[in-house]
Every structure is written in C-alpha cells, then in structure tokens.
C-alpha cells in the first residue's frame with residue numbers, strides 16, 4: 001500500500017506512541033517500501049514526501065507525539081552543503097541517541113518532507129516549549145555554500161514552502177519564527193549573518209498574498 005509509512009506512523013502515534021514506551025509490534029516492517037515516495041506540488045514547489053522509516057529507534061528519537069496545535073513555522077539553516085535528500089537520509093540513519101528531527105528540508109530543486117505533519121519534531125532546542133511542540137520545522141539546505149546560486153535558490157524555495165504552510169494552517173507571516181527565537185542558537189545562520197529576517201518575512205508575505213488571491 002502506497003502510504004503505509006504514514007498510516008503506520010499515525011497508528012503508532014495515536015494508539016501506542018513512543019512517549020509511553022510501548023514497543024512497536026513485531027509485525028511492523030522495518031523500512032519504507034520502495035514506492036513510499038510521493039511527489040506533489042504546492043505553490044510552485046516540488047515536494048517529495050519521503051518519510052523517515054518507521055522503526056523502533058526512529059519512533060523513540062525522531063517520530064514521537066502528535067501536535068496539539070500548529071501555531072508557528074520555524075526556519076532553520078542546515079549549516080552544511082548537503083542536498084535535502086541527503087539531509088533526510090542522514091537523519092534517517094542517525095543512531096546516536098539524540099532526539100532530533102524536522103519536517104522539511106529544502107534545497108534548490110525540491111522540498112523533502114520527512115515527518116508527518118500531525119507530529120511535532122525535535123528541532124528548536126526549547127525542550128517541551130512551543131518551538132518543538134507547536135511549530136513545523138523547515139531546514140534550508142546548502143547554507144555553507146557562499147558561492148553560486150544554490151543557497152539563494154534553496155532559500156527562495158523555503159519562502160514558497162513557508163508561505164504554503166502558513167496558508168494551509170491559516171497562520172500569518174508574524175507566526176514565522178527563527179530557531180534563534182526559541183533557544184538563542186544562531187540559526188538560520190545565513191539569514192542572521194545578513195540581517196535579512198525582515199526581508200525574508202516580506203518575501204513570504206508576498207508569496208502568501210499571492211496564494212490568497214482569488215483565482
């Protein structure tokens with residue numbers, strides 16, 4: 001079945017859940033099926049849903065509890081040169097007993113969705129504060145590439161994705177946050193270095209207005 005990882009994750013989150021220490025059923029497959037990737041387009045951006053594997057480790061450290069409410073969209077930079085797919089694959093393989101996850105990684109070509117949107121992620125450094133518990137995380141890739149246009153293109157795709165998420169959650173541009181706002185970490189470092197947060201928000205606002213325009 002094409003969407004079994006999502007359905008399996010829903011089942012685990014709602015019926016048992018790693019937060020309660022329930023061991024996943026032995027019958028649960030350990031890896032996504034090869035056709036688990038789903039491609040869709042939103043706001044002119046290619047989004048590939050390539051969810052983390054539903055296994056015991058990922059359920060404990062990455063895929064955890066359902067959101068009670070989505071109130072914010074949080075912007076990050078990856079602080080490396082990797083693609084969005086590489087970010088997903090690296091996180092999927094991580095086994096260092098650190099609680100870390102995010103919802104989307106965005107590069108110059110596409111966004112990769114790695115988490116179901118009903119689950120919160122561990123990305124904001126604020127424990128069980130609103131950053132982790134009430135915001136969807138976008139990682140903007142390629143952020144240590146200072147030459148060429150890969151980073152600016154990735155950031156522009158993040159503008160499209162952020163606007164789309166604000167639109168579907170009926171949020172506003174003032175509901176955008178930087179990782180910095182939650183924990184003081186210098187992230188997204190490219191936007192902070194260039195003092196461009198207000199400019200970034202204005203670009204998202206313009207994209208959001210375009211989405212709201214009657215067709």
Ligand SMILES: [Zn+2]
Pocket residue numbers: 075076077123179185187188
């Ligand atoms: Zn961050």
